[in-house]
Amino acid sequence: MPKIFSPGRINIIGEHTDYSYGYVMPMAINLGNYLEYVPYDKISLRSDAYNEEIELDLSMINKKQNKWIDYILGIYNALFELNLKPGGIKGRIYGNLPISSGLSSSASLELAILVALNNSYNLKLNKLQLALIGKKAENDFVGVPSGILDQFAVTFGKKGFAIFLDTETLSYEYIPFPKDISVIVYNTGVKRELAKTGYADRKKIVEDSLRILNKNSSKEIIEKDLEKLDPLYRKRMGYIIRENNRVINAKEALKKNNLELLGKLLIESHNDIAKNYEVSSKELDFIVETSMKYGALGARLTGAGFGGSAIILALRDKAEKIAESVHKEYIKVFEYKSFYNIVESNDGANIIEN
Ligand code: GLA
Secondary structure (H helix, E strand, O other): OOEEEEEEEEEEEOOOOHHHOOEEEEEEEEEEEEEEEEEEOOEEEEEOOOOEEEEEOHHHOOOOOOOOHHHHHHHHHHHHHOOOOOOEEEEEEEEOOOOOOOOOHHHHHHHHHHHHHHHHOOOOOOHHHHHHHHHHHHHHHHOOOOOOHHHHHHHHOEOOEEEEEEOOOOOEEEEEOOOOEEEEEEEOOOOOOOHHHHHHHHHHHHHHHHHHHOOOOHHHOOHHHHHHOOHHHHHHHHHHHHHHHHHHHHHHHHHOOOHHHHHHHHHHHHHHHHHHHOOOOHHHHHHHHHHHHOOOOEEEEEOOOOOOEEEEEEEHHHHHHHHHHHHHHHHHHOOOOOEEEEEOEOOOOEEEEO
């Protein structure tokens, strides 16, 4: 029976820059979704995470169910729109990627199905097409107005590397990720309730600003341009142009193995997004501050913010101790069901057994 592994992702730096076509630097991780499946004449899937089995006729693909299966229906819709008409699938989805925690569980699910359909129905889609179809499913069917960050990372991930991506041209570079650094993902346990409105709100400001300044991408905006914007817009866009620069600097820091500089850029990124983009939370700020107190190299929120997870970079031999100490302090102050994982980089969604 074919088996797919589709990873989640962290974003090392370059947050909320993808919907203004700026720079990002994500990494696929070894937490993700497995899909074991056989081709079938219907869509018949079981999700262990949701403890639910759903069977639908292929004629039902455009009927939104307001459930996890919508990510899969979204993929079918996007494929049908392209005049690709794969048959059905029967299988089971399970794994170790926490849902709604800022680690792209939705993109992971979308790409798991896409890779399966591409494999079994000979769709001949390349990686970039897979990532773009995943994004289309998320935007058009599920209705989340996200950028390309998540689907690109989940598709193009490579073990041992972070991905430096220009989200305008979609040109990318694999940057070796130092072997002596561990990445701790600390999940706040806070449900991301504000995420939907908060995200759309930020996106509108960014799109309006690009229009007002007559630019295609935030990469083209310089500090002086900001004078033409109202104060709130100036504040938000100021963060974005500084963040784009930090992604470039982080790429250079990684290439030179300058871990101190990398850590410093992460902290700057977090403080800036908290103060000027206002998508952090007191829990995320607490994790960042506390991890630095215990000797982390750097830390910041990862993903959309508003709860979710923070990443903490630490030297490998110190990581477990730092993670434990942060956890102890966190549960003294907050009552959420928080937890952490020390993750590794991973390949993108692919077939692991055929
Ligand atoms: C979510 C979206 C991405 C990106 C991040 C913030 O993960 O899906 O497209 O905008 O938030 O960097």
